[in-house]
């Protein structure tokens with residue numbers, strides 16, 4: 118059973134149903150969910166007074182269980198409901214709570230508030246008056262907890278369907294849901310805590326987990342650790358950042374192929390002067406290259422187009438970023454080689470694949486399937502998708518990453534990890550993780566260059 122699995126509402130319902138079919142009693146599962154959530158709230162809030170808001174479905178049922186368990190522990194608990202409990206389990210949970218039930222719309226505030234109004238069953242936004250009341254109660258509390266999901270967020274896509282306050286903690290029941298990691302919902306969840314329910318889960322969508330990296334082999338040499346080639350273009354800085362990241366990624370050699378030779382920078386990077394596409398073809402005729410990065414600073418002119426064409430024809434495992442993606446998006450004669458890693462941001466993604474429907478996870482997966490490439494769909498939430506359907510979601514990167522050049526660092530890192538692992542999906546996942554970790558290590562207001570210095574520590578932490 119994976120602690121990283123991300124399930125849609127339908128998959129979660131199917132997992133619950135499978136547990137019921139295997140003999141688990143539905144109400145026993147609600148008791149388990151409520152007790153586990155209560156333990157988490159107890160550890161965070163102790164005996165501070167608590168108001169629990171219970172909705173009409175099973176999320177509300179969880180709320181009644183939490184109320185009973187917390188009161189048994191001596192916490193001053195009040196319960197306020199929104200409508201009548203409609204499911205058998207929720208009715209049982211309510212019947213087991215022998216205290217008063219207030220009306221949510223008139224209940225007085227409390228030091229701690231628990232939102233057990235709606236979870237994965239939400240079908241539309243909350244009515245305005247209910248959403249406003251939820252916001253007022255959460256905003257006036259010292260601590261707030263959302264049970265499974267903040268009420269008003271759409272579980273599968275992370276959309277916000279009505280006004281939703283920011284919670285201190287969201288307790289994911291049984292498994293992560295896409296909304297815990299996808300924006301804009303993720304931002305409103307606060308700290309994420311998983312409450313395991315011990316039921317079998319299956320999903321090929323996972324929360325991006327910390328990679329297990331290894332030291333170079335005892336008999337490693339620079340070529341056995343992988344030669345990365347980086348194709349440069351009109352904007353030197355971008356391919357330099359990418360080359361520097363590749364050089365700190367664990368790869369053995371980095372060779373930058375561009376028309377300029379920079380004066381400074383890391384001397385370990387080999388710069389080869391390549392004035393035109395034909396010369397590039399000659400440089401790429403080297404079987405020791407195990408990862409080739411094209412795109413950062415490439416440019417969009419005819420020469421850039423010609424360099425990209427040569428790179429695509431080279432047969433080397435590719436990482437395509439930035440201008441390479443823009444050129445691919447507008448030139449029908451170019452096609453995405455299967456097995457490549459593509460690292461589009463939102464604009465590049467749309468230029469390449471059009472406006473696809475559904476969640477960011479669905480869009481990334483559809484693009485990976487259609488192109489045969491690994492897609493790193495970047496942004497405040499980054500989704501890595503493989504053509505075979507595997508998906509990893511990184512929902513919690515530092516928003517300070519939204520600065521020029523950080524994407525070039527990611528692309529270089531992806532090329533470096535590709536050279537080390539020879540596995541595009543794994544390399545992409547490792548790169549996204551290390552990039553996000555390096556960003557946290559840089560704290561606020563860093564520039565892309567600062568990420569480079571943080572990469573060795575990010576790697577060391579994963580050995």
Ligand SMILES: NC(=O)C1=CN([C@@H]2O[C@H](COP(=O)(O)OP(=O)(O)OC[C@H]3O[C@@H](n4cnc5c(N)ncnc54)[C@H](O)[C@@H]3O)[C@@H](O)[C@H]2O)[C@@H](O)CC1
Nearest residue numbers: 146147150174175176235236237238239240241242243265
């Ligand atoms: N099956 C079970 O026993 C378990 C369920 N779990 C909990 O159950 C939740 C899912 O339960 P449900 O499927 O009952 O769904 P919810 O409790 O999320 O809500 C569903 C109910 O709300 C109504 N509704 C939806 N949107 C509304 C809106 N905007 N305004 C007013 N009413 C609205 C629906 O018609 C339905 O009656 C999970 O999020 C989780 O908290 C967990 O306790 C695990 C065990």
Ligand SMILES: Nc1ncnc2c1ncn2[C@@H]1O[C@H](COP(=O)(O)OP(=O)(O)O)[C@@H](O)[C@H]1O
Nearest residue numbers: 495496497514515516518519521522523524525
């Ligand atoms: N708000 C944000 N929160 C977290 N990460 C972000 C945010 N905005 C951008 N990023 C990350 O920063 C990087 C930016 O890449 P990109 O848009 O290609 O920039 P550039 O081309 O300037 O290098 C990506 O890894 C992206 O996922």
Ligand SMILES: [K+]
Nearest residue numbers: 232235264266
């Ligand atoms: K909730």
